[in-house]
Amino acid sequence: MNAAIDWRTEASRISFRDKAFIGGRFVASAAGETFDNISPIDGRVLAKIAAGDAEDIDRAVKAARSAFEAGVWADQAPKARKRILVKLAELIQKHANELALLETLDMGKPILNARNGDMRAVAECVRWYGETIDKIYDEIAPTPKTALALITREPLGVVGAVVPWNFPLLMAAWKFAPALAAGNSVVLKPAEQSPLSALRVAELALEAGVPPGVFNVVPGFGESAGQALGRHMDVDALAFTGSTEVGKLFLKYSAESNMKIVGLECGGKTPNIVFADAPDLETAAQGAADGIFYNSGQVCDAASRLIVEDKIHDVFLAKVAALAKSYAPGDPLDEKTQMGSMVDATQTKRVLGFIEKGKAEGAALALGGRQVRQETGGFYIEPTIFDRVENRMTIAREEIFGPVLSTIVFKTPEEAVKLANDSKYGLEANLWTNDLTKAHRIARALRVGTVTINSRDGGGIEVPFGGYKQSGFGRDKSLHALDKYTQLKTTYISIG
Ligand code: NDP
Numbered sequence: 001m002n003a004a005i006d007w008r009t010e011a012s013r014i015s016f017r018d019k020a021f022i023g024g025r026f027v028a029s030a031a032g033e034t035f036d037n038i039s040p041i042d043g044r045v046l047a048k049i050a051a052g053d054a055e056d057i058d059r060a061v062k063a064a065r066s067a068f069e070a071g072v073w074a075d076q077a078p079k080a081r082k083r084i085l086v087k088l089a090e091l092i093q094k095h096a097n098e099l100a101l102l103e104t105l106d107m108g109k110p111i112l113n114a115r116n117g118d119m120r121a122v123a124e125c126v127r128w129y130g131e132t133i134d135k136i137y138d139e140i141a142p143t144p145k146t147a148l149a150l151i152t153r154e155p156l157g158v159v160g161a162v163v164p165w166n167f168p169l170l171m172a173a174w175k176f177a178p179a180l181a182a183g184n185s186v187v188l189k190p191a192e193q194s195p196l197s198a199l200r201v202a203e204l205a206l207e208a209g210v211p212p213g214v215f216n217v218v219p220g221f222g223e224s225a226g227q228a229l230g231r232h233m234d235v236d237a238l239a240f241t242g243s244t245e246v247g248k249l250f251l252k253y254s255a256e257s258n259m260k261i262v263g264l265e266c267g268g269k270t271p272n273i274v275f276a277d278a279p280d281l282e283t284a285a286q287g288a289a290d291g292i293f294y295n296s297g298q299v300c301d302a303a304s305r306l307i308v309e310d311k312i313h314d315v316f317l318a319k320v321a322a323l324a325k326s327y328a329p330g331d332p333l334d335e336k337t338q339m340g341s342m343v344d345a346t347q348t349k350r351v352l353g354f355i356e357k358g359k360a361e362g363a364a365l366a367l368g369g370r371q372v373r374q375e376t377g378g379f380y381i382e383p384t385i386f387d388r389v390e391n392r393m394t395i396a397r398e399e400i401f402g403p404v405l406s407t408i409v410f411k412t413p414e415e416a417v418k419l420a421n422d423s424k425y426g427l428e429a430n431l432w433t434n435d436l437t438k439a440h441r442i443a444r445a446l447r448v449g450t451v452t453i454n455s456r457d458g459g460g461i462e463v464p465f466g467g468y469k470q471s472g473f474g475r476d477k478s479l480h481a482l483d484k485y486t487q488l489k490t491t492y493i494s495i496g
Contacts, residue, residue: 024212085130146496
């Protein structure tokens with residue numbers, strides 16, 4: 001479909017939005033500060049982006065609040081908001097090549113993943129919440145005849161969203177689409193590594209008919225802009241995706257400010273449990289490889305712990321290692337590339353640090369482990385597999401967020417469940433077996449928000465996604481996400 005596109009030429013022509021988007025306009029940061037937006041493909045500075053701080057966040061929150069109070073969005077009929085969000089989804093589809101390119105240049109994922117994976121999912125997400133919002137009914141409670149109790153869902157007001165760089169626009173859309181559909185105003189802070197697509201989409205939202213002030217984007221650093229949003233006294237809810245460490249900070253910010261509602265989608269250490277009776281070991285091996293190498297392993301539910309039954313360990317690991325070869329890092333702008341760069345130098349160093357730690361703690365390096373393509377000026381790491389990992393080792397416990405697989409063996413189903421649950425995280429688990437009873441029993445025993453069986457596919461926008469334990473709370477996607485962006489009002493009328 002995109003075979004004719006010369007992405008390098010397109011990249012040389014593209015223009016970047018480099019200012020904050022507040023009140024329906026692009027504006028410089030109040031202090032006039034900027035930061036370098038570096039492409040991890042080759043280390044080149046793409047643009048100097050407005051570095052928002054507390055003052056810019058305050059301007060954006062004021063714009064969002066005044067749009068909310070004026071009712072220009074919140075008071076529109078759900079059907080009218082639907083029309084505008086569907087239009088936005090169409091604009092995202094129309095500009096999918098441009099948005100995909102921004103994503104690839106910004107964070108180094110392969111262009112076809114950005115184009116055919118991320119952008120399709122973003123458009124689908126925005127369309128789904130648009131289509132949904134005029135189909136949700138409120139409730140009447142079962143009171144005595146002498147009363148009428150209405151239970152209505154209302155928007156919260158101003159929603160702040162702080163998102164990461166691994167799926168920059170998709171993680172943003174999982175927040176802003178349901179928040180806007182419900183009638184809220186939004187202030188979004190993208191990750192400093194990847195602000196470009198969010199800034200462009202804010203502009204498209206205006207074009208679609210989202211009124212000025214309803215959707216604002218303030219790029220900047222976490223410790224300044226992110227913290228200011230988390231601590232703002234006039235923000236009603238804060239939706240976050242990122243590390244568990246920073247997720248915890250948002251709880252603190254809320255407690256120390258106005259007790260705003262906080263929704264957290266944090267880290268993961270997905271156990272991928274493979275039994276000898278898996279329906280097809282080839283498919284399971286492909287799932288294991290995709291699960292850890294897709295997006296360079298920078299995925300919150302990356303299948304980073306391969307928990308494999310002892311008796312198939314050798315043959316299964318050989319299959320995964322063979323498949324890993326197709327993930328040799330390449331130019332993200334080449335359509336044949338399956339694995340691009342890491343997001344930046346810091347993340348590269350962090351992942352290489354974990355690889356060294358794995359070796360030092362006694363795990364066996366079975367594949368990869370090195371930084372490659374340094375001549376490009378970019379940041380690339382080989383697909384890496386550790387064998388004979390013990391679940392107590394650092395590489396089995398910490399969210400590495402890189403293409404690094406830890407292989408752990410088990411002998412019994414009970415042992416597999418114990419290993420899987422022995423983690424502070426609980427975002428997702430994958431399970432491969434032909435035994436239906438065993439599959440259901442284990443799915444029940446796993447302390448995670450999503451269990452996938454005989455596939456890595458955990459479903460689209462129609463299913464909820466979120467964590468148990470320190471993977472966070474609250475759900476993105478599906479109708480359940482609307483719980484984060486609405487509150488219930490009881491109106492009790494005496495009619496006796
Ligand atoms: P962070 O959790 O630090 O970043 C996520 C978002 O939070 C970014 O927008 C960031 O802004 C912001 N942020 C950072 N510090 C603060 C703060 N003190 N107050 C308010 N907001 C803040 O992830 P990193 O980019 O630092 O990545 C580090 C590790 O986190 C990764 O290696 C990975 O393990 C994990 N991670 C997990 C993700 C997931 O989806 N589970 C996603 C991203 C990271 P800014 O970018 O400007 O710092």
